[in-house]
Amino acid sequence: MNFPEKVYINEVVLRDGLQLEKKLVNVEEKELLFKRLTRAGVQSFEFGSFVHPVRVPQMANSGELYSKIQQAAGTANLIALVPNLKGAERATHLGVSNINYVFSVSETHNLQNVQKTTLESLEELQEINNFCIENKISLDVSLATSFGCPFEGEMPTDHVLSIVQQVTELIINTLTLADTTGMANPKGVFQLVSLVRSEFPKQKLRLHFHNTRGMGLSNILAGMNAGVIHFDTALGGLGGCPFAPGATGNVCTEDVVHMLHSMNIQTNIDLEELLKASLLLEEIVGHQTPSYVFKAGPYDKKYPVPISS
Amino acid sequence: MNFPEKVYINEVVLRDGLQLEKKLVNVEEKELLFKRLTRAGVQSFEFGSFVHPVRVPQMANSGELYSKIQQAAGTANLIALVPNLKGAERATHLGVSNINYVFSVSETHNLQNVQKTTLESLEELQEINNFCIENKISLDVSLATSFGCPFEGEMPTDHVLSIVQQVTELIINTLTLADTTGMANPKGVFQLVSLVRSEFPKQKLRLHFHNTRGMGLSNILAGMNAGVIHFDTALGGLGGCPFAPGATGNVCTEDVVHMLHSMNIQTNIDLEELLKASLLLEEIVGHQTPSYVFKAGPYDKKYPVPISS
Numbered sequence: 147m148n149f150p151e152k153v154y155i156n157e158v159v160l161r162d163g164l165q166l167e168k169k170l171v172n173v174e175e176k177e178l179l180f181k182r183l184t185r186a187g188v189q190s191f192e193f194g195s196f197v198h199p200v201r202v203p204q205m206a207n208s209g210e211l212y213s214k215i216q217q218a219a220g221t222a223n224l225i226a227l228v229p230n231l232k233g234a235e236r237a238t239h240l241g242v243s244n245i246n247y248v249f250s251v252s253e254t255h256n257l258q259n260v261q262k263t264t265l266e267s268l269e270e271l272q273e274i275n276n277f278c279i280e281n282k283i284s285l286d287v288s289l290a291t292s293f294g295c296p297f298e299g300e301m302p303t304d305h306v307l308s309i310v311q312q313v314t315e316l317i318i319n320t321l322t323l324a325d326t327t328g329m330a331n332p333k334g335v336f337q338l339v340s341l342v343r344s345e346f347p348k349q350k351l352r353l354h355f356h357n358t359r360g361m362g363l364s365n366i367l368a369g370m371n372a373g374v375i376h377f378d379t380a381l382g383g384l385g386g387c388p389f390a391p392g393a394t395g396n397v398c399t400e401d402v403v404h405m406l407h408s409m410n411i412q413t414n415i416d417l418e419e420l421l422k423a424s425l426l427l428e429e430i431v432g433h434q435t436p437s438y439v440f441k442a443g444p445y446d447k448k449y450p451v452p453i454s455s
Numbered sequence: 456m457n458f459p460e461k462v463y464i465n466e467v468v469l470r471d472g473l474q475l476e477k478k479l480v481n482v483e484e485k486e487l488l489f490k491r492l493t494r495a496g497v498q499s500f501e502f503g504s505f506v507h508p509v510r511v512p513q514m515a516n517s518g519e520l521y522s523k524i525q526q527a528a529g530t531a532n533l534i535a536l537v538p539n540l541k542g543a544e545r546a547t548h549l550g551v552s553n554i555n556y557v558f559s560v561s562e563t564h565n566l567q568n569v570q571k572t573t574l575e576s577l578e579e580l581q582e583i584n585n586f587c588i589e590n591k592i593s594l595d596v597s598l599a600t601s602f603g604c605p606f607e608g609e610m611p612t613d614h615v616l617s618i619v620q621q622v623t624e625l626i627i628n629t630l631t632l633a634d635t636t637g638m639a640n641p642k643g644v645f646q647l648v649s650l651v652r653s654e655f656p657k658q659k660l661r662l663h664f665h666n667t668r669g670m671g672l673s674n675i676l677a678g679m680n681a682g683v684i685h686f687d688t689a690l691g692g693l694g695g696c697p698f699a700p701g702a703t704g705n706v707c708t709e710d711v712v713h714m715l716h717s718m719n720i721q722t723n724i725d726l727e728e729l730l731k732a733s734l735l736l737e738e739i740v741g742h743q744t745p746s747y748v749f750k751a752g753p754y755d756k757k758y759p760v761p762i763s764s
Contacts, residue, residue, distance in 0.1 A: 147456065147645050147680050254760055296758045329754040332676050333718035336456050359754055360710040360747035361717075363673045367641050371456050393751035401669040408670075409642035438669035442702035445638040445668055449605045451563055 150375045152412040155399065156190040156352060157183055159427070160211070161227055162396055163380035164204050165195075166388065167431055173207040175430045177214045182426055183381065184222055186419035188399075191219075192246060192378070195227035196237045209240050216241065225286060229260050234274050238283050244319075246286040247274050250326070251306050252295030259290070268312055275316040287313050288322040288354065293338065294329030303338060310342055314349045321349050322378065325365065327387055328358020332368035339372035352376035355397045357436070358387050362397030363405055370411075377402065381420070382427045382435030394436040400424050404439040408446075417444060459684045461721040464708060465499040465661060466492055468736070469520070470536055471705055472689035473513050474504075475697065476740050482516040484739045486523045491735055492690065493531055495728035497708075500528075501555060501687070504536035505546045518549050525550065534595060538569050543583050547592050553628075555595040556583050559635070560615050561604030568599065577621055584625040596622050597631040597663065602647065603638030612647060619651055623658045630658050631687065634674065636696055637667020641677035648681035661685035664706045666745070667696050671706030672714055679720075686711065690729070691736045691744030703745040709733050713748040717755075726753060 160180065164171050180193065193215065194208025208226065216224065225244040226237040234245050249267035250256035256264050271287065278285040289309060294300050306323075313321060323339065335353070342351065353369045353376070355362045366377055379402045385395025403415050417439075424440045469489065473480050489500065502524065503517025517535065525533065534553040535546040543554050558576035559565035565573050580596065587594040598618060603609050615632075622630060632648065644662070651660065662678045662685070664671045675686055688711045694704025712724050726748075733749045 147641075147677065149642055258760065294754065296756075297760050299755060299757055328751065331714060331717035331754065332456075333458055358747065358751045359713060359717075360672055360707070361714055363669055364676050364714065367673050367676055368456065387751065394747070398669070404668060405640060405670055405673065408640035408668075438667065438703070442637065442667045442696065445603065445640065446608060447605075448608055451567065451606050 148371050148373070149409060149411060150370055152375065153370070153406050154190065154376045155188060155403065155413055155415060156192060156225070156376065156378045157188045157381065157399060158192040158354075158378045158396060159381040159384055159399070161192040161195050161205070162378070163382065163384035165202060166386055167204060167384065169432055170204060171430060173210045173214060176207070176211050179381070179423065179426060179430065180215050181218060182419070182423035184218065184220070186423055187415040189221065189414065190223040190225070192225045192227055195229070196233035197227070197229050209236070212240055212242055228274075231270060231273050231277060234277055234283070238281055243282075244284045244286065245278070246288055246322070247271060248288040248290055250290040250295070251301050251309055252291040252298045254297040255291045255295045255326070258297070264309065268309070271313065271316065279317060284319045285317065286320040286322065287318050288324050289313070290324045290326040292323040293325040293334060294327070296327045296329070303341065306338065307341065307345065310346060314346045319350065320352050320376065322352040322354050324354035324378075325356055328356035328361070328393070330355060330365050331361055332364045335365045335368040336372050339369055339374055343373050350376070352378060354378035356385065356387065357383055357394045357397045363401060366397065366402060382424055382437050382440070384427070384431070384435060398435070398437045400437045400439045404444055457680050457682070458718060458720060459679055461684065462679070462715050463499065463685045464497060464712065464722055464724060465501060465534070465685065465687045466497045466690065466708060467501040467663075467687045467705060468690040468693055468708070470501040470504050470514070471687070472691065472693035474511060475695055476513060476693065478741055479513060480739060482519045482523060485516070485520050488690075488732065488735060488739065489524050490527060491728070491732035493527065493529070495732055496724040498530065498723065499532040499534070501534045501536055504538070505542035506536070506538050518545070521549055521551055537583075540579060540582050540586060543586055543592070547590055552591075553593045553595065554587070555597055555631070556580060557597040557599055559599040559604070560610050560618055561600040561607045563606040564600045564604045564635070567606070573618065577618070580622065580625065588626060593628045594626065595629040595631065596627050597633050598622070599633045599635040601632040602634040602643060603636070605636045605638070612650065615647065616650065616654065619655060623655045628659065629661050629685065631661040631663050633663035633687075634665055637665035637671070637702070639664060639674050640670055641673045644674045644677040645681050648678055648683055652682050659685070661687060663687035665694065665696065665704055666692055666706045667702045672710060675706065675711060691733055691746050691749070693736070693740070693744060707744070707746045709746045709748045713753055
């Protein structure tokens with residue numbers, strides 16, 4: 147097995163993590179969370195999305211949040227998700243300089259999610275790409291349902307590779323293969339990612355996993371074995387699946403950082419500070435999160451030997 | 456990465472899974488669970504332990520359970536955990552023909568658990584080995600805290616290897632390296648297991664992981680990459696850690712079987728039947744289990760496309 151020396155975490159709790167939370171999280175709470183996370187050393191954030199506020203009310207304050215955090219961010223990377231050119235224009239108008247355009251490899255999922263065919267989204271990507279070049283904006287692309295679609299099932303490898311090829315012909319900073327609803331398995335991840343890396347060796351890759359079926363950390367392990375060192379994670383593992391009530395969400399930042407540190411892989415993140423952010427998160431959302439390490443503590447915590455009676 | 460074609464599951468819910476449950480599970484409930492699990496295709500069980508009933512009340516009916524299930528077991532393997540020669544004698548007197556002797560690599564943990572030094576446990580193992588040879592009993596050995604001790608921390612590799620060597624000099628059917636309190640990480644598992652396999656290539660190995668810090672499936676993945684195809688798992692992931700309230704227990708059978716099947720690795724277990732056993736388990740213990748797949752359903756479940764309004 148191959149393990150990297152260092153891994154880069156992109157924290158998505160403020161976007162994908164909170165997106166489906168019932169209680170609306172206000173901008174002050176988001177700012178507080180952001181500051182705790184930067185204090186823990188997190189250097190990259192998907193902080194919000196510029197979608198229609200009626201569709202995703204939790205993201206309606208993304209612009210306001212950006213204006214509050216951009217100074218405190220320092221050298222941290224602040225990425226805004228956009229579903230279309232209009233979103234890209236709104237975000238960059240506020241000064242956002244990193245955007246992430248998302249569409250689905252699965253036609254059915256894309257139609258559900260953004261009311262476009264995959265081809266239409268690819269066409270819009272060209273416009274966004276031109277817009278970003280003109281305005282000196284860094285453009286990322288996330289391919290949702292890369293490892294399977296809840297409507298269509300498995301995605302044919304050739305289809306995924308064909309879309310990756312069309313995307314990589316443009317000027318894309320980071321391409322993210324996303325397991326939107328937690329269908330990926332470690333073997334599939336290793337195989338698809340190895341293929342993408344060998345066919346498009348110059349494209350910077352990121353992986354986005356959900357822990358819906360408990361395989362999130364295993365998929366990260368498989369991704370690292372295929373040579374990837376960039377991963378999306380969400381504090382507390384927030385971001386439940388709309389199709390499976392009670393199922394968990396994104397792979398959990400604390401648990402990922404803890405696993406990496408236990409394997410002597412650097413992240414530049416302070417786990418103890420991260421767990422303080424995790425506590426704040428539970429207070430803000432008002433419920434427990436599925437994080438393991440938050441409950442159990444780190445592997446290297448030593449316990450006193452009980453005194454026998 | 457290397458993936459095997461087939462993996463063999465040893466189901467430990469009736470022993471390690473139930474051991475710390477507050478509600479006493481009676482012998483009829485255990486029998487029912489056992490029958491559901493055999494119907495799902497499970498072919499190997501650690502069904503109970505012959506320890507002092509005052510120390511582990513949940514295991515007090517292990518002998519009675521054995522007399523009830525041995526006929527229905529058919530070709531399934533029924534293994535009894537024993538902490539000493541007396542336990543081995545009691546189990547085999549009832550007709551049990553597979554025993555698993557457990558002691559800890561960590562001196563402090565062994566003193567806590569069985570009130571013996573590791574050397575004293577090794578000496579007792581020799582007596583048990585002789586007893587098993589005389590009585591034609593199959594003897595397994597489980598080395599607790601092989602991947603770390605909650606009191607002593609990391610276990611030096613040389614120390615673990617030295618104990619493995621002393622054990623493998625005897626006639627041991629299966630040697631289990633156990634991560635008793637969920638401290639193992641995938642890199643450590645891959646390294647230790649690779650070493651043990653290269654130094655003791657003839658010894659059949661099994662791995663026993665807890666999911667305390669969420670790394671259970673990842674550790675199985677690492678174990679498979681190091682060539683192991685035998686794993687302990689517990690239905691529902693039962694078996695919480697005495698040191699971490701709220702922390703989860705053994706790696707979960709449903710989630711392991713689901714991951715393996717999604718990777719085209721055979722187990723001879725029917726996941727759908729297994730999930731029925733999982734439902735029964737929740738009814739018996741009276742609380743939810745930490746299983747992911749029980750909540751979310753399998754990866755290949757397709758959802759109807761919502762009708763737009």
